[in-house]
Amino acid sequence: MKNKKLNIVLIIIVVSVSLLLLLGKDKLNCAITNYKLRNSDIVINQTDSAKFLAQFHNTDKSKYFELSLIEFGGYGCKPCMKMDTVLADLGKKYGEKLNIKIIRVTEKEGRKTAKYFSVNKIPTQIIIDKNGIEIFRHTGFLSKDELIKLINMHIDV
Numbered sequence: 614m615k616n617k618k619l620n621i622v623l624i625i626i627v628v629s630v631s632l633l634l635l636l637g638k639d640k641l642n643c644a645i646t647n648y649k650l651r652n653s654d655i656v657i658n659q660t661d662s663a664k665f666l667a668q669f670h671n672t673d674k675s676k677y678f679e680l681s682l683i684e685f686g687g688y689g690c691k692p693c694m695k696m697d698t699v700l701a702d703l704g705k706k707y708g709e710k711l712n713i714k715i716i717r718v719t720e721k722e723g724r725k726t727a728k729y730f731s732v733n734k735i736p737t738q739i740i741i742d743k744n745g746i747e748i749f750r751h752t753g754f755l756s757k758d759e760l761i762k763l764i765n766m767h768i769d770v
Contacts, residue, residue: 646687646719646735678712678743679768682760685727685737687719692754693736699757703764710768742767 684700686693697715704713717723718735730739740749740763749763 679710681712681741683739684715685718685732686735696736
């Protein structure tokens with residue numbers, strides 16, 4: 614019985630080290646996060662809808678966002694970290710016209726928001742117009758130039 618448990622532990626260690634070497638630490642982090650997203654037991658209530666959309670629309674009349682760009686990412690994910698840099702640049706460029714939200718799906722509340730938006734892989738970018746309608750969705754890294762083209766199609770520059 615002890616040998617069986619030891620063998621199982623050794624197999625787990627060998628598989629883990631192999632995956633780490635094969636995928637690299639960053640890709641392994643992304644793979645684990647994506648697995649958690651796809652296999653989440655989080656339940657979304659119908660009353661949550663207003664709460665989620667309220668995050669991406671400004672009810673304060675002193676500000677008006679033409680678009681909301683939501684980035685779903687995780688800690689330890691290189692493409693997600695690259696997207697953070699792109700989004701920081703876009704925030705400087707568009708200011709008050711573009712509402713940028715970064716949702717970390719490595720946190721439970723972030724996974725709940727991801728489930729609401731049917732996100733099961735990171736990084737994922739979603740653009741929502743002023744009426745709350747999704748007008749664009751992309752999974753993976755998206756360059757600053759590509760995002761600028763998309764945003765300029767829907768925003769008054």
